[in-house]
Amino acid sequence: LGARRFVAEIAGESMPAELNQPAAAAAGSVYLGNSQGWLARFDLADALRSDTVETVAAFRAQGLRVILLSGDQPEVCAEVAAEVGIDEVIAGCTPQRKLEVVRQLQQGGAVVAIVGDGINDAAMLRAGDVSFAMGKGAALAQVSADAVIMSDRLSAVAQCAQMARRTMCIVRQNLVWASVYNFLAIPAAAFGLLDPWMSAVGMSASSLLVVGNALRLSRATRAARQVPASVPAVQPALAGGA
Known part of the structure; x- marks a missing residue:
């Protein structure tokens, strides 16, 4: 049970006419055979996630290069x-x-983000600069x-990119x-222009300002759950495995 070329090594190249008909639209074929010949063909099709088009459009709008890497037949992938x-x-990738494709992109200077969900994506996911597996995908991935x-939604990948930015x-x-605070405060303290208590208050105020500024991310996280995310304006390649 497997791809046509795999089964042909066992069942022979001569396939019955009824198994050699075109597959259904957007479907890939899996064949069954034994040493006596070809036995059956199964046409399998995957449904697109509801937010796939939106997510791809968001990445492309930011100038990212989106690539579909798949082991499926070229007609289905196209x-x-x-x-x-x-x-x-x-298409037709082992x-x-x-x-190899991921490494070639990296050698060309691309930062490669990968989204995959299958066993065949495992090696590619390990090689990417950053990689995401889907919640309902294979455990190895x-x-x-x-x-x-x-969440099993592709838009979460775009939201991650937005949060990273x-x-x-x-x-x-x-x-x-x-840097600005230390550049001003340290020389002033060294020349006696700041009393110790003033330095302590200033340092505490500086720390509170930094923490308060970072807390703005919590509001961004809540907003990202509700609004479709954009992605950073950089030039990596986003490869998807299927």
């Missing part, structure tokens, strides 16, 4: 890619081929990824404030 708005498709999306913005703001 139809799915056209439906969700992905221009780059690499796990090794997916890994989940242990190989950096994060597991428990906001977090880095807060970090930079806090670093700038701390």
Whole structure:
């Protein structure tokens, strides 16, 4: 039971005409055979997640390169890619081929984020700069990824990217404030322009300001659960395994 080329090695190249008909739209075929010949064909189709088109559009709107990597047949992959708005498709991939594509992108300077849910995605997920496995995906994919999306919604990946951008913005703001404060306060204290109690109050106020600024992320987290997220304006590649 498996792909056509795999079963052909066991059942022979001569396939009955009734098994050699075109598959249903957006469906991949799995064949069954033994040493006596071909026995059956199963046409399998995956339903798209409801937020797939929205998520792909959000990433592309920010100039990211979105790639569909899949072990499915080229015809199926092309139809799915056209439906969700992905221009780059690499179909018929083995796990090794997916890994090679990821490494080639990284060697070209891309920061690669990967979303996958299958056993065949495990090696690719480990190789990515950041990787996400879906909550209802294979266990091997989940242990190989950096994060597991428990909601099983692709939009959560875009929300993670949005939160990462906001977090880095807060970090930079806090670093700038701390640097400016120390640049001014340390020389003033050294020359006796600040009393010790004033320095203590100033340091406490500075720490409270930094913590208060960071707490703004909690509001952003609540908003991200309700509003479709955008993603950072950078140029990585986002590869999806299927």
